[in-house]
Structure formats: C-alpha cells, structure tokens
Amino acid sequence: MPATNTVSKFGSYVDRAWGLVKHRPKGWKALLYNTAMAKARIAGPLMMPVHLTIEPTNACNARCPVCETGNGTMARRRGLIDFDVYKEFIDDVAPTTAVLMYYFMGEPFLHRRSYDMVRYARDKGIYVETCTNGDFVDAEGIVYSDVNEINFQIGGMRQETHGIYRVRSNLDKIHLNLHALLDLRRRHPESNVQVNVGFIVMKHNEHEVPEFLRWAKEIGIDRANVIDPCVRSVAEGEELLPKDRSYWFYDEQAFARGVLKPKVVPDNECTWIWNSTVVNWDGSVVPCCRDPNGKHVFGNAFEHSLREVWNGPATRAFREKIASAQGDVDICKLCSGYGVPKLDNAPPLQFEIKRLSLDTNVLDIPADLGGDAAAEQSSGSRERATVN
Ligand SMILES: C[S@@+](CC[C@H](N)C(=O)[O-])C[C@H]1O[C@@H](n2cnc3c(N)ncnc32)[C@H](O)[C@@H]1O
Ligand code: SF4
Ligand code: SF4
Numbered sequence: 001m002p003a004t005n006t007v008s009k010f011g012s013y014v015d016r017a018w019g020l021v022k023h024r025p026k027g028w029k030a031l032l033y034n035t036a037m038a039k040a041r042i043a044g045p046l047m048m049p050v051h052l053t054i055e056p057t058n059a060c061n062a063r064c065p066v067c068e069t070g071n072g073t074m075a076r077r078r079g080l081i082d083f084d085v086y087k088e089f090i091d092d093v094a095p096t097t098a099v100l101m102y103y104f105m106g107e108p109f110l111h112r113r114s115y116d117m118v119r120y121a122r123d124k125g126i127y128v129e130t131c132t133n134g135d136f137v138d139a140e141g142i143v144y145s146d147v148n149e150i151n152f153q154i155g156g157m158r159q160e161t162h163g164i165y166r167v168r169s170n171l172d173k174i175h176l177n178l179h180a181l182l183d184l185r186r187r188h189p190e191s192n193v194q195v196n197v198g199f200i201v202m203k204h205n206e207h208e209v210p211e212f213l214r215w216a217k218e219i220g221i222d223r224a225n226v227i228d229p230c231v232r233s234v235a236e237g238e239e240l241l242p243k244d245r246s247y248w249f250y251d252e253q254a255f256a257r258g259v260l261k262p263k264v265v266p267d268n269e270c271t272w273i274w275n276s277t278v279v280n281w282d283g284s285v286v287p288c289c290r291d292p293n294g295k296h297v298f299g300n301a302f303e304h305s306l307r308e309v310w311n312g313p314a315t316r317a318f319r320e321k322i323a324s325a326q327g328d329v330d331i332c333k334l335c336s337g338y339g340v341p342k343l344d345n346a347p348p349l350q351f352e353i354k355r356l357s358l359d360t361n362v363l364d365i366p367a368d369l370g371g372d373a374a375a376e377q378s379s380g381s382r383e384r385a386t387v388n
Contacts (some may be wrong), residue, residue, distance in 0.1 A: 004348045005221070009222075010237075011018065013039075016340070017032055017035075018346070019345070020032055023344065024226075024345040025098065025344060026050075026127075026343065027051075027096065027097070027098035027099075027343055028051050028052030028108060028343060029047065030047035030048060030049070030096065030275075031045070031050050031125070031158050031163040031209070031275060031277075031340065031341070032345060033047050033151075034046045034047055034050075034274045034275050035271055035274065035275065037274055038269070038270070038271040038275070039247040039271075040272035041268070041269075041323035041324075042269065043316040043317075043319035043320045043323065044311050044315070044316045044319065046254060046274060046310065046312045047096070048093070048096035048207065049097070049275055049276050049305060049310060050096070050098040050099065050275055050276075050291055050341065050343065051097070051098065051099045051217070051276040052093060052097050052099070052100050052101070052272070052276065052277060052278075052279060052288065052339040053100075053101040053103075053104055053277070053278040053279065054081070054086075054089075054101070054102060054104070054278065054279050055081065055103070055104035055105060055106065055110040055274075055278070055280045056079075056081050056102065056103065056105070056106070056108045056114055056117065056281065057079065057080045057081065057106040057108070057110055057111050057281055057323055058074060058078055058079065058104070058106040058280070058281055059078050059080070059106045059108065060104040060106045060107040060110065060133070060165060061107060061133070061135055061136070061168060062072070062133050062135070062166055062168050062169045063167035063168050063170070064109065064155075064165055064166060065165065065167065065168060065233055065236075065240075066165075066229075066230065066236060066240070067105070067230060068105060068157075068292040068293060069105045069106050069243070069292075070167070073245070073293075074077055074292065074293065075156060075293035075294065076133065076280065076282075076284075076292075076293060076294050077282070079281050079282060080110075080111050080281060081111065081115045081117075081281040082348045083116065083240070083281075084284070085302050086117055086120070087120055088302075089279070089283075089301060089302060089306070090120055090121050090124055090126070091124070091172060092231065092303075092305060092307075094121070094124035094125060094126060096128050097340060097373055098126070098127060098147065098298050099125070099127045099128075099129070099343070099345070100121050100126045100128045100129075100269075101129055101130070101131075101182070102114075102117070102118055102121070102128050102129065102130040102147070102169055102224070102293075102388040103130050103132070104278060104280065105129045106281075106290065107133055107135070107136065107294045108131075108132060108135050108204070109132055109135075109136045109141075110136060111343070112116070112353075114141070114145070115138070115141035115142070115144055115145040116145075117145060118146070118147045118224075119144065120155065122145065122146040122148075123145070125208075127148050127345050128145075128147050128148055128149075129147070129149035129150070130147055130149070130150050130151065131150075131151045131153055131198070131274070132150065132151070132152060132153070133152075133153060133166060133169050134152040134153070134154070134169075134173075134174035134177055134178060135169050135170060135173055135174060135177075135358060136177075137150070137152070137181065138177070138217050139177065139180035139181040139255060140184065140197060142181055142184075142186050142193060142300055143181070143185065143188055143191050143193060144279075146191075146193070147191070147286055148180075148192065148193070148194060148195075148347075149194040149196060149345075149347075150193060150195055150196065151196045151197070151198050151225065152177075152178055152193070152195075152196070152197045152198070153197075153198040153200060153227070154171065154173060154174060154198070154199055154200070155199075155200050155201075155202070155205060156198060156204070156205040156208060157205070157211050157212055157215065158171065158208075159171045159172070161204050161205040161208060162205075163328070163379065164202070164204045165185065165200060165204070165205075165206075165224065165240070167361075171272055174288045175275050177286075178195070178197070179219070181193075181195060181327055182195060182219060182220050182232075183190055184188075186220075189339040190226075190380065192347070194221055194222045194223070194347040195220075195221055195222055195347075196221060196223040196224070196225055197216050197221050197223075197224055197225070197312045198224075198225035198226075198227050199212045199224070199225070199226055199227060199249045199278060199354070200227045200229055201226060201228065201229055201231050201242050202240045202241070203239070203240055203241060203242050203243060203340050204240075206242040206243065206244055206247065209226060209244070209377065210366050212224065212226075213226075213353060213365065213366065213369050214366065214368075214369065216351070217351045217369060219364060220353070221351065222347060222348055222352065223351070223352045223354055224352070224353050224354070225245075226354070226355050226356065226357075226363055227357075228247050228248065228249045228336075228355075228357045229241060229242070229247070230249075230334070230336060231250075231373035234259070234260050234262075235258060235328075237250065237255060237294070237345070246363075246364075247357075249262050249264075249336055249337075249344055249357055250263065252264055260334065261333065261334070262335065263364070264335060264337055264339065265332075265335075266324065266326055266332055266335055266337070266359075267326065268323055268324060268325075268326045269322070269323070269341045270288075270322050270326070270332070270335075271339065272339075272340070272341075273286055273287045273318070273319060273322065274319065275340055275341055276288070276307075276341055277298070277306075277310065277315075278291070278305070279301050280294065282300075282302070283300040283301050283302030283303060283307070284297045284299075284300055284301075285297065285298045285300065285301050285315075286298065287304065287308075287315075287318060287331070288331070288335075289330070290331040290335055291331050295330065295331065296314075296318060297313060298310075298314040298318065299312050299315070300310060300316040324369055351369075353365055353369065
C-alpha cells in the first residue's frame, strides 16, 4: 500500500476516534477499543459489538437472481424469528448495542410481528434501520415502530426495468406503500422515521439513474442511495453489470481475464468483524453478510448468550484467520468492503444523494440536484447491501 494511503487511513482513523471521544455516542468505548484490537490484530477478548444485524426471516416474495434467497440456493432452513426469543435476545444485548440492522437474507416485513419487534428494540434505546423490497410495507406499522431508517430498494423506474432484477416484485405496490408512508409522516410531524430509497444500478436500468434522483427529491425522500450492484460470477456480471463501469466495484482488468474480484481486496484486515456480527432467524451467528448460507457459524446466540459466542473459540479462531491468512477465507474473496460502523446517525437536514460504493468514483449528478457537491461518497459504508 502506498505510504500516502497509509497516512491518510491513519489520519481518518484518528479523526473518527477524536469524534467519538468528543461526542460519546452510545457504544463509543467499545467501538474505540475493538477497533484498536482490530488494528493490532488481536482476536479477543473484545467488548460487546456496538452493531448487530438480525434476520427476521430468510423467506421472500421476490426472486432476485443474485440473492441466495431469491435464486433458491439458500442452504439454510427457511423460517421466522420467534417474537418471544427475539425479545429476550434484545433485553440481553440492548445495553451494548448502538445500531441494529433489522434485515438480512429475506424480506423483513413478511414477518407479521416486524413492527412490534422494531418497536421493542427502539424502546430499549437501540437505533434501528431496515431495508425492504417495499412490497408489503405498512405505513401505520412503520410510524408506530419508530424505526429510525427505512430503505426501499428498487430496481427500476418502471415495472419493465424494475422487474428484470426484482422478479415478482410490484413497483406500483411499492409506490403506493412509499407514498402512504410519506403522507402519514407528514401528518405526524413528531415521527422521526427517515425514509430512503435505494436504486440498484444494473445494465438494464443505468439510464434511469438521473430520473430516479429527480423523482426521489420531488416526492420528499430523505436520501437517495445509488447502489453499485454485486454479482457472484463473471457470467452474472456479463448479464447484469452496468455498461458504465463507474458503477463497478469489481476489478475491470481481472474481469476481462474471466476473474471476478473487487477493486479493493482486503489484506488481512477487517474492522467489521471486530465490531459487528450477524444473528440469523434461528439464532445462529455468522461473521457478516457475505455468509448468507451459514458456512462459518460461530455458535447460537439464542441457546447461549451472544457474549459467549462473540468471545468464543470459533469467533476468535475466525478473527485470527482474517488477521493472518485472509486470502484463504472463502467469503472474503468477494467482500464489498465494510468500514467500521458509524455511530453518528443524524438524519439529513435536506435531500441527500449517497453513493453506496466501494470505489470513490464521483456520481454524475444532474446540475439541478446540486451537481457533484451533493454526492457524499460512502466508501465502505455499513449500509452496503447484504447480498454483496
Ligand atoms: C438480501 S436483501 C434483504 C432485504 C430486502 N429483501 C431487500 O431486498 O431490500 C439485502 C440487501 O441487498 C440488496 N441487494 C439485493 N440484490 C443486490 C445486488 N445484486 N446488488 C446490490 N445490492 C443488492 C437489497 O436491496 C438489500 O439492500
Ligand atoms: S434481495 Fe431482498 S427482495 Fe430480492 S430475493 Fe433477496 S431478500 Fe428478496
Ligand atoms: S467478507 Fe468482508 S466483512 Fe466479511 S469477514 Fe471477510 S472482509 Fe470481513
């Protein structure tokens, strides 16, 4: 790595550390400590993770072809998290969890208790964000749940484009649900729900990005996310990756040689698994969202406590492997890059455009929407899609 890069990385780490010490958000000590342990490549014992992902269900109405749930290659049993077990789990982790990502390998709002589950975590002082295909979102439920952030992820500006990737999802229904939520929020000014829309950029919809941005601003969305797509193979890439390669986080030269790999391949480092983990609907704990099929199960957080699993032998052995021989860890080969989760979750004060990308390409934003100045680059954002 060039020396200037190392210096700037170190500089941004120091800046963020200083920000944490100054503002002291929930979990700041654990984030500082665990990140320092990650930098020192020490596998544990760690403080409890500040950031958790929980999977309400791994079932879905849609059939997105890259997603293991959508394409039928999900190796785990289908199921729904049990509400009472969830509540016990949240009671246990609430003191140490700052942010809960309420979704993983399925459609969260197919679970009929989702609104209550989000509300439960909110009442325990946890910041909750979720991602949805939008087909079943109930506006009343969302406002009641007090979720901090909801991201409606779409695949096009019209059904013909949307439905190419979001197979079996209905864009009209999503629009109805989205407008109902925006209307209801207007009638409840006390509601703090941040409503975002994400656009998964692919070959068949890339021409619609400017239209998407204008539409999102017009209808009163808080943040429009432009998402670089992920695929699992060169063949899938040939079919789905945009022609405009600024939307690629894959290495173009390698791709031309028939190899799929990200532009930035992690090199014996991953601050993510020192600060975060994923709990599947049945309690099995996996490192990150690159493990949809449960290849690396560390233990079960519903049978034992998450504390035991988090500092248990399997998790520590995995961290040690990451720190010393990451090249041998299968799931890391297509990692889209996870930075340390952020704890400063202030909602945008005005319409914002965000690029969810591993790369630092600047998005070509129409001048009437603020040009490049409006684009916040978010390399390594924790909001990266979980099918990555
Ligand atoms: C497995 S989905 C679960 C949540 C929900 N069902 C949904 O699709 O939004 C997790 C995330 O992956 C995103 N996603 C799905 N396919 C993608 C792809 N090929 N490239 C990038 N993101 C993708 C979704 O938009 C969502 O943010
Ligand atoms: S990406 Fe989301 S909407 Fe698509 S199949 Fe997977 S879980 Fe369902
Ligand atoms: S896939 Fe990425 S986030 Fe997951 S362990 Fe590997 S480097 Fe970390």
